[in-house]
Amino acid sequence: MDTQNSSAHPRAQSRNGGENHPRRSPHRTRASAHPGGVTHDNTRHTTRFTVIGNHLAQHRELSGLAIGLAVHIQSLPTGAPVDIKTLAARFPEGTTRIAAALRELETHGYLHRTRERTETGRIVTRTVSCNQPGRQRDRDASEAAPPKPPARRAAATPQQEPARRRALPAVPKPAYASLTLLQTATEVLAGLRRADPRLLLSATDAEHLAPGVAAWLERDLTPTAVRHALTSDLPPQPLRRPAALLAHRLTAQLPPLPPFRTPEPAPPVRHPLRNCDTCDRGYRGPDPRNCQGCASTEHTYGTVGAPEAAPAG
Numbered sequence: 001m002d003t004q005n006s007s008a009h010p011r012a013q014s015r016n017g018g019e020n021h022p023r024r025s026p027h028r029t030r031a032s033a034h035p036g037g038v039t040h041d042n043t044r045h046t047t048r049f050t051v052i053g054n055h056l057a058q059h060r061e062l063s064g065l066a067i068g069l070a071v072h073i074q075s076l077p078t079g080a081p082v083d084i085k086t087l088a089a090r091f092p093e094g095t096t097r098i099a100a101a102l103r104e105l106e107t108h109g110y111l112h113r114t115r116e117r118t119e120t121g122r123i124v125t126r127t128v129s130c131n132q133p134g135r136q137r138d139r140d141a142s143e144a145a146p147p148k149p150p151a152r153r154a155a156a157t158p159q160q161e162p163a164r165r166r167a168l169p170a171v172p173k174p175a176y177a178s179l180t181l182l183q184t185a186t187e188v189l190a191g192l193r194r195a196d197p198r199l200l201l202s203a204t205d206a207e208h209l210a211p212g213v214a215a216w217l218e219r220d221l222t223p224t225a226v227r228h229a230l231t232s233d234l235p236p237q238p239l240r241r242p243a244a245l246l247a248h249r250l251t252a253q254l255p256p257l258p259p260f261r262t263p264e265p266a267p268p269v270r271h272p273l274r275n276c277d278t279c280d281r282g283y284r285g286p287d288p289r290n291c292q293g294c295a296s297t298e299h300t301y302g303t304v305g306a307p308e309a310a311p312a313g
């Protein structure tokens with residue numbers, strides 16, 4: 001920006017026409033091609049020069065004073081004072097015109113002036129000269145924008161989605177699922193791992209299989225019989241889904257309902273042995289005071305004993 005380049009080529013560099021065309025004068029040829037126009041008599045700079053872009057030198061909206069100040073500022077080393085008073089002391093224009101020219105350069109992006117407070121509390125003006133205003137705006141926008149997260153490297157192999165767990169097969173349901181029956185069924189399932197460690201079930205699997213075991217227990221099977229039916233004749237290879245195997249066995253090997261049985265009559269009531277209050281004999285009967293004979297006599301005559309004598313006439 002304001003660094004002097006001793007090896008840069010100037011844009012408007014004349015070609016040594018005498019070497020290429022010894023019989024033709026370069027000034028005469030260019031003057032005849034552009035009559036009345038400017039003719040450049042350029043010499044290549046090797047030291048103490050500054051490269052200025054044509055977008056500034058030929059700017060259509062900047063005043064001549066603004067262009068001249070921009071060229072002067074870009075030629076200064078870093079840290080040189082460029083405030084209004086310093087420039088007014090350097091050039092014949094007054095502070096008013098110089099201040100107006102600096103505002104033109106700020107408007108078109110060739111200058112950026114900000115006021116900052118130093119560590120000692122002093123307020124200073126920081127001036128940044130831009131030889132290409134468009135690039136400076138892009139740089140400021142990139143600094144203000146939040147940093148983008150680094151792009152993740154694509155995996156060498158596509159990631160496979162985790163396999164979804166398949167639902168367990170349905171199991172039979174008991175006709176009446178009492179809490180006691182379901183608790184016994186859960187205890188049967190929890191004890192299967194003692195018979196075969198491969199039958200270790202999760203709480204979710206046990207909750208799904210408990211109604212099926214309850215349906216077996218409802219068919220007059222003991223917990224030992226159900227446990228034997230579920231753990232016998234298992235395949236020797238590892239079990240990938242033990243809960244699915246048990247669900248299949250509970251459904252495929254469900255025993256039939258027990259046959260209907262006519263309820264047996266209630267056994268006769270055996271009354272305790274008592275002594276009759278009338279005849280003092282031992283008896284068994286529903287009457288707690290008299291035996292069957294004395295009770296029938298009392299029912300026939302009203303009282304037990306000889307009939308009453310007839311009154312004397």
